[in-house]
Structures are given as C-alpha cells and as structure tokens.
Amino acid sequence: MRLNGSQIFVEVLIEQGVNTLFGYPGGSVLNLYDALYQNADRIHTVLTAHEQGAAHAADGYARATGRTGVVLATSGPGATNLVTGIATAYMDSVPIVAFTGNVPTTQLGRDSFQEAYIEGITMPITKHNYTVRRVEDLADTMRAAFRIAQQGRKGPVLVDIPKDVTAAECEYTRQPPELIRTVTRYDLDDVKAAAAMINAAARPIVVFGGGVRSAAGCQPLRDLLEKTGMPATYTLMAAGVLGYGEPHSLGLLGMHGCYAANKAVNEADLVIAVGTRFSDRVALNPAKFAPRAKVIQIDIDPSELGKNVAVDLSLAGDASYILQAILPFVEKTEHKLWMEQIRAWQKNDYQPVDSDTELRPHQLIEEICRQAGPDAVYVTDVGQHQMWAAQYLHHTHSRGFLTSGGLGTMGFGYGAAIGAQMALGRNARVIMLTGDGSFHMNLNEGCTAVSYGLPIITVIFNNQVLGMVRQWQTAFYGKRYADTDPHRRTDFVKLAEGFGAKGYRAATPEEFKAAFADALKQDGPSWIDCRIGKDEKVLPMIPGGGTVQDILME
Amino acid sequence: MQTVQPTANTSPRRVISLLVDNQSGVLARVASLFNRRGFNIDTLTVSETNDPKISRITVTLRGDEQALRQLILQTERLEVTRQIFELDPDKSLLRELLLLKVACDNKNRAELREIASIYKAKIIDLSPDSMVLELTGKPEKIDAFLTMFSEYEILELCRTGVTALERGGKHQHMQKPRQEVRAAQFPLPGSPSART
Numbered sequence: 001m002r003l004n005g006s007q008i009f010v011e012v013l014i015e016q017g018v019n020t021l022f023g024y025p026g027g028s029v030l031n032l033y034d035a036l037y038q039n040a041d042r043i044h045t046v047l048t049a050h051e052q053g054a055a056h057a058a059d060g061y062a063r064a065t066g067r068t069g070v071v072l073a074t075s076g077p078g079a080t081n082l083v084t085g086i087a088t089a090y091m092d093s094v095p096i097v098a099f100t101g102n103v104p105t106t107q108l109g110r111d112s113f114q115e116a117y118i119e120g121i122t123m124p125i126t127k128h129n130y131t132v133r134r135v136e137d138l139a140d141t142m143r144a145a146f147r148i149a150q151q152g153r154k155g156p157v158l159v160d161i162p163k164d165v166t167a168a169e170c171e172y173t174r175q176p177p178e179l180i181r182t183v184t185r186y187d188l189d190d191v192k193a194a195a196a197m198i199n200a201a202a203r204p205i206v207v208f209g210g211g212v213r214s215a216a217g218c219q220p221l222r223d224l225l226e227k228t229g230m231p232a233t234y235t236l237m238a239a240g241v242l243g244y245g246e247p248h249s250l251g252l253l254g255m256h257g258c259y260a261a262n263k264a265v266n267e268a269d270l271v272i273a274v275g276t277r278f279s280d281r282v283a284l285n286p287a288k289f290a291p292r293a294k295v296i297q298i299d300i301d302p303s304e305l306g307k308n309v310a311v312d313l314s315l316a317g318d319a320s321y322i323l324q325a326i327l328p329f330v331e332k333t334e335h336k337l338w339m340e341q342i343r344a345w346q347k348n349d350y351q352p353v354d355s356d357t358e359l360r361p362h363q364l365i366e367e368i369c370r371q372a373g374p375d376a377v378y379v380t381d382v383g384q385h386q387m388w389a390a391q392y393l394h395h396t397h398s399r400g401f402l403t404s405g406g407l408g409t410m411g412f413g414y415g416a417a418i419g420a421q422m423a424l425g426r427n428a429r430v431i432m433l434t435g436d437g438s439f440h441m442n443l444n445e446g447c448t449a450v451s452y453g454l455p456i457i458t459v460i461f462n463n464q465v466l467g468m469v470r471q472w473q474t475a476f477y478g479k480r481y482a483d484t485d486p487h488r489r490t491d492f493v494k495l496a497e498g499f500g501a502k503g504y505r506a507a508t509p510e511e512f513k514a515a516f517a518d519a520l521k522q523d524g525p526s527w528i529d530c531r532i533g534k535d536e537k538v539l540p541m542i543p544g545g546g547t548v549q550d551i552l553m554e
Numbered sequence: 555m556q557t558v559q560p561t562a563n564t565s566p567r568r569v570i571s572l573l574v575d576n577q578s579g580v581l582a583r584v585a586s587l588f589n590r591r592g593f594n595i596d597t598l599t600v601s602e603t604n605d606p607k608i609s610r611i612t613v614t615l616r617g618d619e620q621a622l623r624q625l626i627l628q629t630e631r632l633e634v635t636r637q638i639f640e641l642d643p644d645k646s647l648l649r650e651l652l653l654l655k656v657a658c659d660n661k662n663r664a665e666l667r668e669i670a671s672i673y674k675a676k677i678i679d680l681s682p683d684s685m686v687l688e689l690t691g692k693p694e695k696i697d698a699f700l701t702m703f704s705e706y707e708i709l710e711l712c713r714t715g716v717t718a719l720e721r722g723g724k725h726q727h728m729q730k731p732r733q734e735v736r737a738a739q740f741p742l743p744g745s746p747s748a749r750t
Contacts, residue, residue: 119579123586128633148633190742297743302736303627306743314742 001173005135005166006035009099012142014042016177018070020061020422022046022054026074027114028101031166046422046452048415049444051078055085056415056442057422058096062089063402064377064420066214068149069096075103076114079160080121084409087125089156091406092237093214095149096156097142098122104164105133122158129158135168143178150180153301154214183300183317186325190315194272194296195329197313201270201294203338204230207253207282210237210405211275211299211319213398220323221274222246227327229334230272231342233261235282236405238275240395244374250342254282256387256538260345262548265290267341273297275319278308279406280544288547298322350540350553356509359532361385361461363509365392368431368459371516376429377402377420381413381438383468385461387538389433411441414458418445421454430454436462436488439527443495449525450500457519458527460492463534471537475552492529502526565616567596569646569718572611572629573637573728576602580634584611587632593617593625597650597693597715608636614693614716623740630732639727639735641718651714652689652696657707659683666706673699684709 003011009032013021021043025033036045048054051073058069069089073082079100089096103112119131128148130141138161145157198204212221218241225232225248233253234241242249250261265271271293276282283289286309294312297305298319305314315322352362365388369376374396380386380403395401402420404412417432424430439460449456461467466484473481496503502522504515512530519526541552574580581600588595596614603610617625622640629638654675658666663685670677670687673695679686689699693716700711719725727735 120582123583124590127631301631302742303624303631307624311743316742 001171002169003172004031004169005138005161006031008135008138008170008172009142009161009166010035010039010043011172011174012139013070014039015175016068016143016146018043018068020044020046021070021072022048022057022061022419022422023072024048024051024054024074024078026078026101028075028103028163029072029078029166031163032072032099032101032161046418046448048418048448050442051081052085052411053415053418053442053445053448055082055096055098056088056409056412057419058098059085059089059094059412060379060402060416060419061423062094062096062419063092063416064399064423066399067095067423068146069094069419070099071096072099074101074114075118076116078114079116079118083121083125084407084411085415086122086156086158088404088407088409088412090125090127092210092404093154094156095154097145097149098156098158100158100160101166102131102160102162105162106164108162118158118160125156126158127155129160131160131162132165133162135165135170138165139172139175143175147178147180152183182321184321186315186317186322188325190313191322191325192329193313194315195326197270197294197296198228198230198272198326199331202335203264203268204228204270204272204335205250205264205268206230206232206272206274207234207265207276208232208238208241208274208319209235209276209282212238212241214275214300217320218398220320220327224323224327224330227332228330229336229339231264231335231339233257233265235276235279236390236403239390239393239403240401241398243396244394250346252390255284255542255544256391256540258346258391259349259540259548259551259553260342262542262551263345264342265293266548268293271295273309273311274323275299277304280308283309284542285545285547352539359506359509359512359530361388361532361536362392364459364461364512364530364532365389365433367509367513367516368433369394371513371520372429372431372457376400376431377424379403379413379417379420379430379432381432381434381441382408382410383435383438383466384463384471384536384538385433385435385438387468388461391538410438413438414442414445414449414456417456417458418448418452418454421449421456422452426453426455430456432456432458434458434460435467436460436464436490437466437486440488440490446496446499446501446525446527453524455522456525457516457522458525459516460527460529461532462492462529463532463536464488465534467534467536468538470534471541474535474537475541476543492527496527500524504528506530565618567614567616567643568622569641569643569648569716570613570615570622570626571639571641571718571725572613572635573603574609574611575634575636576607576609577634580609581611583632583634584629587628588613588625591625591628593621597713599715599717601717612715612717626740627736630736637728637732637735639725639739641720645720645722646718647721648692648716648718649690650693650696650716652687652699653712654687654689654700654703654708655710656685656687656703657683657709658685662706669699669702673702675699
C-alpha cells in the first residue's frame with residue numbers, strides 16, 4: 001500500500017498498540033497532525049499547555065501502566081522543550097518514544113527557522129535516537145524505537161522526522177509488533193551460590209529498587225521474603241512494590257529513609273540488592289555502605305553490577321526471573337533474633353508529632369490515604385513533599401507511586417498526573433502531591449486537566465518557601481536563606497477559578513478533611529492550598545557522604 | 555570541555571577494538587559517551603571493514619581495570635555497538651602512520667636523510683626549504699623517531715593514531731555473541747569464573 005510519511009507514522013503507531021499520544025502541534029509536524037486528525041477515532045491526541053508537560057505526561061502514562069508512552073513535538077523549541085522530560089525518563093528507566101518534527105532535509109544544518117539539532121542534544125539522555133532522512137526508513141525506524149524503549153533496561157528513544165519525510169510517499173506493509181525478548185536467562189551456578197549465601201546469613205536484608213517494578217512481576221520478591229523471613233527496604237523508585245503494612249517491609253532506605261532500615265543495612269551480614277544501582281541518595285557513602293555485609297546484586301543492566309558499590313556476587317537478568325530461580329534453593333527460616341533486633345531499632349525511629357490545630361505533613365498524607373483509598377495512584381513533584389509522600393503514604397500497589405527519582409525534576413507532577421489519568425481512565429483516582437515551589441513550575445497544565453475534564457486532585461504542601469533547599473540552608477549554611485523565600489502572593493483558589501478548576505484553602509485538619517472530601521466529588525481538576533509551617537523538615541536525614549551514624553532526627 | 559581523568563597517565567596503555575554499525579553519527583555517540591563518563595582518549599581511528607555494514611574503531615587510552623570495565627560495559631549499551639573487546643598487548647600488532655614536515659636547507663638535508671634512512675622513513679616531498687617524511691610503525695617507534703627531531707624545526711606534524719589487530723586467525727571475540735565476550739573479558743563480580 002502506498003502511503004505518505006504521515007500516514008505511515010499513524011499506521012506504525014497503531015501497529016505498536018498506541019492509542020494515546022501527548023503532544024503539541026507546530027509548523028514541522030503539520031502533516032503528522034493532519035494524519036492524526038483523520039485518524040482521531042484510532043489515536044487519541046492530548047494537547048498540553050507546554051511540550052515539557054507532554055513529555056512528563058507520556059512518562060506518567062508509561063509509569064502507571066508499563067506500556068510505552070508517546071509524545072510528539074514540533075522542531076526547534078518544541079523539541080528542546082522535551083529535553084527535561086526525556087532526561088527524567090532516562091534517569092528512571094521509563095519507556096517512552098518521543099517524536100519530533102524537523103525542518104525539511106534540504107534545510108537541515110542551515111540554521112533554518114525553528115531548527116534544532118535535537119539528535120545531538122538528546123544523545124546522552126536517550127537509549128538511542130534517530131533522524132529519519134528517507135521515508136522508506138520511517139516505518140522500520142519507528143518499530144526499532146518501540147523495541148529499544150522496552151528491551152532490557154527500559155528508557156526513552158527519540159525519532160526526529162524532517163517535514164519532507166512526512167509528505168513523501170513510499171510502499172508500506174503492515175507488520176505485527178516485534179516480540180520483546182525478556183532477559184530470562186540466568187546462570188544456575190550463580191543462582192545456587194546466591195541461595196547458599198542467603199541460607200548462611202544470620203542478618204540478611206533485601207534492598208530493592210525500581211528494577212523490581214519494571215521486572216516481569218513483583219510476586220517473586222514477596223515469595224522470597226515470605227519463605228526466608230528476611231526484612232526488606234526499598235529506594236524511592238520502588239515505593240509501593242510492597243504493600244503498606246506488609247510484615248517484611250522496613251520502609252524507605254537512604255538519605256531520608258527510616259533509621260531502622262539504614263541501621264539494619266549497616267549491621268547486616270548480607271545485602272541482596274535487587275534492581276537498584278546504589279545511587280548517592282541510597283549509598284550515601286559507597287565505601288562505608290553495608291560495611292559488615294557481603295553484597296549480592298541482581299540487575300538487568302550488566303554495566304550497573306558493581307558500578308557504585310563493590311559486590312561479592314552479581315547476577316545479570318530480569319529480577320523476577322532470577323528471584324523465582326533462587327526461591328527453591330533457599331531454606332525456610334524466620335530470622336527471629338534479627339527481626340527482634342530490627343523491631344527494637346524501629347522503636348527509636350523518628351516519630352512525627354500530631355497536631356489538632358495546625359496542618360502537619362504526615363497527618364495530611366494520612367488523611368489523603370484514608371479518603372482516597374488503597375487503589376489511588378499518587379504522583380509527586382520534587383522536594384520535601386515528595387519525601388514525606390515516600391515516607392508516609394500507605395502505598396498499596398507497585399505502579400501506584402509516580403515520582404521523579406533520578407533526575408529530581410520539579411514540575412514533573414502535573415504532566416505525569418495527566419498521563420496517568422489518561423492511561424487509567426477518568427474513573428481512576430489520581431492524587432498529586434506537590435509543594436508551592438514545584439507547582440509553580442508547571443501549573444500551566446492545570447488548563448489541560450480542565451480541557452479534558454480530568455478529576456486530578458492536587459494537594460499543595462504550601463510552606464511559602466523552597467523547603468528542601470531551605471532545610472539544607474538551615475542545617476549546613478547557617479540559616480542564610482539565599483533565594484528560598486520567594487514572597488509569592490499567589491492566591492491558589494483564585495488561580496483555580498481562573499483556570500476553570502476548583503480551588504480550596506485549608507488551614508486546619510478539619511478544613512482539609514472537608515476540602516478533600518468535596519474535591520473527591522468533583523468531575524474536573526481541583527487543588528487544595530494547605531498552609532504548613534516554613535520550618536517543617538524532612539526527617540530523619542543522613543547528610544550526603546554520611547552513614548547511619550550521622551543521622552539527624554531533629 | 556571538562557574531563558575528569560580517572561587515573562594518572564602512568565597506567566598502562568590499553569587498546570580497545572570496537573565493531574559498530576557503519577552509519578553517520580556513530581563516532582559522535584561513542585566519543586560523547588567517553589567524554590561523559592570521563593575517559594581521556596589517547597588515540598582513536600575509524601574505518602570501514604570488509605563488511606560495509608560495519609566500521610571498526612580502535613581506541614587507545616590509559617586507565618585502571620575498574621575504569622576500563624566501566625568504559626567497555628557502558629559502550630556495549632550503545633545501540634550501535636556490535637562488539638567491543640580489549641586487545642591483548644602481547645599478541646597485538648599496533649601500527650601508526652606519521653607525516654612530518656621539517657624545515658631544512660642545504661646544510662642539514664644530509665643529516666635528515668640519514669635519520670630517515672636509519673628509521674626506514676620515506677622522504678615523500680622535498681622542497682627548497684622543507685622536507686616531508688613518512689613513517690609507519692609501532693607508536694613507540696614513532697615516538698623515538700620524533701625525539702630525534704628535537705633539534706630541528708618541525709613545521710607540521712600529523713599522526714593517524716593507533717590501528718591494531720591481534721596475530722593469528724580471526725579474533726575469537728569477533729565470532730561470539732556479545733554476552734559471551736563480556737563474560738570472558740569481565741566475569742561478573744562473584745561469578746564462578748571470577749571465584750576460581
């Protein structure tokens with residue numbers, strides 16, 4: 001069948017099972033949008049306020065479902081506006097495919113209007129990227145992009161399409177999507193060696209990260225914990241993999257992790273690291289990380305094995321398959337003494353103090369959980385509220401907590417929430433937690449949520465300052481608050497009205513309870529401005545380069 | 555351009571052979587990765603192989619075992635990389651080509667010819683005030699040759715960088731899947747082959 005580039009673009013998207021595309025039109029993608037317009041019954045396009053929001057939406061869509069998110073932007077500024085979103089997905093290994101238009105091939109390299117060399121710009125923040133110079137290459141390039149995004153360690157791929165390629169014609173033959181080969185292979189000797197180490201350990205602990213969420217299933221991890229009675233702690237990227245209150249879960253590890261989890265890793269004689277790369281927010285001091293322990297590392301990306309922390313045994317492959325293979329070789333144990341020891345440490349953990357009159361972050365989050373229920377999907381921005389969310393949310397499912405971990409992108413939240421809501425449908429409950437700093441970065445996407453009638457509830461932890469940076473200035477910079485007190489006078493309720501959304505203000509726990517209950521009844525987006533204290537801190541905290549010995553509890 | 559040097563330049567020279575897709579932008583991808591990960595490249599050569607779909611990149615650099623391991627594993631992740639392996643220095647043939655333009659006059663022309671003949675360098679251009687010499691050899695030989703010219707006025711100089719092959723039949727790593735090559739070169743920490 002003879003088709004032009006734009007028709008091929010649509011056909012390959014359909015081949016790949018894409019039904020939602022986030023994007024923003026422009027000169028170089030006019031042909032593509034025209035083809036999308038004529039296929040509106042097959043592919044739903046979502047127009048955001050800014051390309052960055054579209055990139056985060058594709059990312060949120062992928063995080064919420066595991067399917068590949070798709071974003072389309074025009075050349076030049078449209079393409080460069082995607083960069084933060086692509087880098088965010090790259091750092092957290094999220095599968096997205098970004099398409100950008102470009103000037104016609106004859107105009108490439110001439111500093112033409114709205115030209116940017118996006119292939120070069122995104123080279124270090126994509127798994128791979130392409131410029132399609134011939135329409136004959138378009139279909140296969142797109143297919144390769146979708147394969148690469150999902151294969152092995154997942155991540156973003158960019159395809160740049162010059163305008164003349166979208167108009168030129170060639171023969172197109174429909175193809176079924178390629179089967180993505182999962183890394184199911186493992187070395188049986190390694191598996192047995194790992195099991196022997198687990199059986200021999202007196203104080204073992206599992207440390208797991210985002211790789212578990214990406215892996216073909218979280219159940220093998222739970223099975224292993226149940227059989228061996230080992231405790232487990234997780235990184236930010238794996239919050240929600242173990243449900244709230246599961247007996248083996250010690251909670252968050254690392255800079256703002258619990259005392260007990262950090263202490264347990266410090267005292268353990270065996271650490272089983274699953275799908276985690278020991279980032280500097282987890283192994284704050286890689287030389288002193290788990291000093292008494294042997295380390296087993298399981299990761300799908302061989303270049304991560306032993307990269308940051310020296311390991312004694314490493315297994316390359318999909319975490320779920322390897323854990324499944326280990327299971328029959330481990331002995332059933334309870335680790336009673338070890339767990340008792342950990343329970344004792346937990347008694348010394350940081351305990352936030354409740355208040356009846358003021359809004360305190362942990363109480364806000366508990367109220368949100370109580371009302372939104374166990375199936376809600378929580379999305380965060382970046383900063384103090386993000387850490388509180390990781391610490392206090394009653395996570396229940398593995399794709400129920402969407403946050404920018406590696407890149408730490410303020411302004412990630414609203415776009416991601418739109419993506420998640422679009423993926424899960426209007427009946428799903430998507431709650432976004434943000435700070436006044438992060439919200440100001442991309443609140444423009446509020447208009448997108450209004451346009452599409454998305455009932456996203458945003459809770460703004462409004463301390464009127466850039467809290468996380470201010471916390472560091474308090475602790476390490478002699479309270480010299482350089483540019484962290486912006487003196488903004490934004491009226492979030494009026495702002496909501498201006499957008500056509502619903503705004504609330506809450507100053508007490510009672511007011512918040514009522515506001516959130518009302519927000520749950522809305523058909524469209526709403527946000528609640530919650531005034532919290534300027535000096536609220538994220539605790540505990542281990543300063544960069546420190547160990548559990550340096551933990552700050554106040 | 556800021557690069558963090560992983561180790562001092564006293565570490566031994568390593569020679570890495572890379573088989574990559576022969577398409578535009580491949581060199582940029584490899585070079586960008588090396589720079590991003592903080593590796594300092596001594597020399598780099600690229601050329602098409604007998605298979606027109608594949609190019610061979612030869613890189614020489616100095617770095618310790620850990621740095622090299624990271625470099626190879628990270629480069630292997632690139633979509634364009636087909637195979638990457640280190641060449642065994644004891645079995646490898648390393649060659650470089652030098653073009654050297656020195657100033658000369660009636661007085662020293664004979665001396666220069668003598669140096670050239672000892673090193674078996676060819677004089678490929680002779681002008682009234684300059685001479686161009688061509689020399690092919692191991693990098694060390696080129697270095698030694700150049701030290702002979704410290705007393706003369708070098709006008710221009712161009713070295714191709716190292717290109718290298720191992721002796722004997724087709725390199726064992728060229729015929730194996732990537733995963734096996736990786737395992738053979740860098741046994742994963744704690745794997746049975748590393749334990750023994």
